[in-house]
Amino acid sequence: MNDPLKKFVQENREAFDHLVPPTDVLQRLKAQLVPPPVVKKPFMQRHGKAIWLVAASSLVGIVCTYVLLSRPDMPQGGGAEPRIAQQADTEVVAPRSAKGMPSAADSSLSNEPSPQVAIAQRPQPSPSKKAVRPASAQPHTPSLFSRLADSTSASIRLAAILEIEQSNKLDDHTLTKLFSTMNHDANTNVRLAALDVLSRQLHRPQVADRFADALAVQSDPVVQLGLVKIAAQLNHVAVEEALFALARSPYTFSAVKDEAYAILLNQDKL
Structure with missing residues (x-):
């Protein structure tokens, strides 16, 4: 047996049987096994903070609504319609003379256009036309070979090589430009890109x-x-x-x- 303490207890078990634990040990163990009663708090104590938050938000909403409705520039319900609409809906009746002829006031009214005619005669805004840029002002796109020879940006030259590869149109002139780029370009990545395209033309x-x-x-x-x-x-x-x-x-x-x-x-x- 590897554990010496366990071996000692088993060999001297009878020597420990006369020992009796104190009486209060069992009581303490029983007290620890019984769970304490759960005391349920009242609703107000559990949710008091949330109730106060709801009440405060409701009060703020009422105050904001009152302030908005009490502004003098807010339109009231059932308010007057625009003046032009009233004039358009109102029929003007000119007074006539006793003989049924139109009076001077009638003739003066006849010279003034009615609100409907005035509204109809108002010049309407012409629809906006998109400005057409003349052909001379159109942006000029550099040619493929000029981009291949662009010494300011290696990315532009790489993009030109990629466009040549995707077009699958490699004539003798394009092959000459690619070989020149592979031999003399200042950027190693551009040279390798040209070499990759040319390596697929070994059959030519x-x-x-x-x-x-x-x-x-x-x-x-x-x-x-x-x-x-x-x-x-x-x-x-x-x-x-x-x-x-x-x-x-x-x-x-x-x-x-x-x-x-x-x-x-x-x-x-x-």
């Missing part, structure tokens, strides 16, 4: 020659590494010569040089 003629030229003129190691990986898919003499030049150049980045050697070994060119 003369693309291999342009990739070989790009391997020769590219100076960005990140783009060089991407070009070398694409060159592994091209079986072209100019591409092989460009890979040899990269592998033997002392200025080539080590990772690019290793990738070029690996491609040449896989193609049995070494």
